[in-house]
Amino acid sequence: MDMVEAIDQAKTWVQELCDRWGPRVDYLAIRLEQSEGTDIFLRGGQAETLSEAIAIGGHVRACYRGGWGFASFNDLESLAPCVEAAVAAARLVGHDETLLAPVDPIQITRQLPLTGTNPRQISLARKKALCNHYADLLQGIDHRIATTSVRYNDVAQRVLLATSEGTLIDQAWSDMEMRFAATARDGDTVQTGRETTGSRKAYEDLENLDDQVMGAAQRAVAALDLPSVRGAAYDVVIDPILTGLFVHEAFGHLSEADMAYENPDLLESMSLGRRFGPDSLQIFDGAAPQGHRGSYFYDDEGTPATTTQLIENGVLVGRLHSRETAGKLGEQPTGNARCLNYHYSPLVRMTNTWIERGTTPVDDLFADIKEGVYARNWLEGMTNGEMFTFTAGEAWMIRNGKLAEPVRDVTLSGNVFRTLADIEAIGDDFYWDESGGCGKGGQNGLPVGCGGPSLRIRNVVVGGEAEAEYE
């Protein structure tokens, strides 16, 4: 019996199990998952990973008087004992009240539409050839390229979700991602350039990336000879990719209601109605807009995808919920409960997160800046609650309103609340960055989309890399 048949046949069975065991608890959900994927990793042009994998598994979640039981399995034979175990565990720990925001039960089958070729129909050899092609491009840029890496993965997932409330959702999608890095070295100076892209639409989205890929290696080589920026507080202009990173990493995670619910200080900071930014600032998250890495029809609790406005005219108006956080905070569920795979329970996660396009022509963002920094793309970042530090992928000085000399080692640091308040102008451009893999609670690499326009922000702490000597 192949897996498609296995899931098809399991449909009736999981419903029967929900009917039989559901009355013993307040809520019971069975999630079955099958996935097929490819993983390729080339370092220095040599294949370190080359694999095709097929997996089937599932998990059971039961809630009884506010207590949760969870059990996961990787063969369908274990399904019934896992239901029993999860129900028993929930009954053991539940001593309070189950508060799950209601959603309408639904029975539906949906497939996220592809606009081009399904990556599962492309041979492993052709995917590897594509990786080799990009690795050659990276290596060929300059003799100072010390090493390169190219990573490819795709996965086709089908998820069946049945609940004791009568929901039965059969949902499927394909997701793919490629990551490129080149490191250039000249004596003791080491510089890296990176590019990442992804798609839920077509294998063709990963082809014809030559210019983008070469750009990563060119930036690494060019940076070898650039001066470090002088550390100071500057007015900065950031490109849409950095805007997307900022809105996701610095702001978005604080909008996840489970973070706030567990941290009273954060819940206080994130009070609805509080002003965070200028009138022109609009921030959204939602899986409902189609065609991005964080797009889907239903989340892993069966809540329909929505678009949630988080900031309206500079004021906090919403946050992201699972059914439980919405129930506990008396708000509407937003369809943001997601799990990486069947090994994990769903958490409140972002989907596609974006700052809406503004009205300032991009060139005007630079006007009047006597001495500032223009930063594009990013290499790495660190966050700690409301604090963030991001390293720009490339940067230039702005002098007297014009782009001036390129500089390197540009890190942008700040407090997210202060930085949102310091947004001075919002560009009239917009770009969806489909590269995002989000990490939370050990569930790393969850596909997300990030979008935004260029932004002008005043008084950002820019660190030149005061390179510490070798210990």
Added chain:
Amino acid sequence: MSDSSVNQGRILRNLMRLMDVTCGRSLYEVLPRGVQVWLPEQGKGVYPDLLVVAGEPLLHDGQDDKLLNPCVIFEILSGPTPSYNPEASTLPDSSGMFRRCRAIPYLQTYLFVHQTEARVEQFYRAEENLWGMTTQSGLDSVVELAITDARLPMMDIYERVDFSLLV
């Protein structure tokens, strides 16, 4: 850490003991100071105070003094360092070694252990190029490592450490 203070030695001994108890007979292996972690892209190595390897050690060109795959690194800070301040406008990045080690693809967690106060800052890899950070301070708290499932009570990390000693 080259010339160690007595307190650094105590912290190192305590960490070694704690980590070895947690990691013994698991897939993780704890290695003490002296093992060189090789950074091939930089053509140099570093010498962490304590490190953990998952599975078998990977060696650069088969050379057994050039380890490539630490998943956890501990750095015992040698002197008083600017404390993390939630009001400050930047995150601490007090070590050149951490900056260099962030390029190690296997590295999941990097810990700074202070010796002048009971304080541990843990950076964990949340995404490929994005690090999150948690801080534990005070002898009553517990450091939970992002991997290896180790729980390190601060009381045990700082056992016999005398904070009144001058650094």
